[in-house]
């Protein structure tokens with residue numbers, strides 16, 4: 543049972559500092575500033591031969607795959623993208639020998655992801671798995687992988703498994719980077735930042751009361767936007783996903799840069815926006831775009847870092863601890879879990895078992 547917690551989702555969110563430590567444990571090589579992922583079954587020569595990475599998953603696993611693709615491109619400078627596993631396998635995909643395919647799944651049983659893996663392997667492609675459940679169908683089908691060690695996840699909305707998926711991608715990106723052009727200094731810098739993340743996650747969880755208050759206000763809206771750019775965009779997608787899954791409010795994610803190409807038409811005092819604004823090279827453009835929302839009376843919640851100045855923007859700020867730029871997405875994701883959770887609690891929904899959804903979809 544969920545013990546002292548009112549739901550499994552709450553229990554699982556609160557376990558994240560511990561489960562994050564577990565996925566990193568024994569997999570970081572500080573001396574050479576690299577990852578030490580034994581289960582990949584890829585030697586340095588295999589790693590050097592990879593020309594592209596294709597990531598496949600469903601739901602939250604797909605969105606964290608987008609975060610992973612950005613990490614891989616930034617740290618390893620290998621072209622990478624994520625696609626919904628269900629779409630991939632139905633479009634007669636081109637399977638390339640120099641592409642590394644990555645299947646992402648908490649349960650390891652999601653049928654669309656499993657069948658995508660089988661299609662890739664049938665055509666001679668190489669697949670690794672980022673899987674939580676040991677010995678699951680996907681874990682058995684892949685050529686190698688990274689177990690997530692998050693422990694059993696019961697709530698339909700994935701929290702601790704998703705966080706560990708991100709951390710697994712970070713280690714993979716560092717290891718792939720370090721057999722290429724990522725310097726030892728950069729490798730060490732990222733490893734130090736990875737090791738600091740569990741405690742920083744704890745700091746975000748400690749702000750739960752303030753987040754609950756914001757969530758209760760957001761729960762009153764019928765419709766919300768979640769926006770972000772580049773590293774922040776998959777964060778916005780995952781945030782919107784969580785919010786709609788358990789609060790049953792319409793939540794739509796957009797690239798902040800695309801606001802003026804459509805969604806601004808819907809912005810009004812009744813439609814709040816949750817904006818992801820990290821302290822990065824896009825901060826001024828991000829804040830500029832939010833002024834467009836403010837000018838139309840759209841309520842704003844900005845998930846950001848201490849150093850970011852929003853000027854005279856009328857908004858509520860949620861501040862998370864700063865990591866290295868590339869690793870920021872996971873700390874920006876944690877408050878969105880709590881926003882969704884407390885909105886659903888306020889609305890009196892069954893948090894662990896949202897209507898119409900299953901923890902893992904094992905039939906086509």
Ligand code: BG6
Nearest residue numbers: 600601602603647648649652698
């Ligand atoms: C969905 C669940 O149906 O499956 C999501 O409701 C989950 O929460 C998705 O992200 C993928 O599941 P898995 O087990 O493959 O990660």
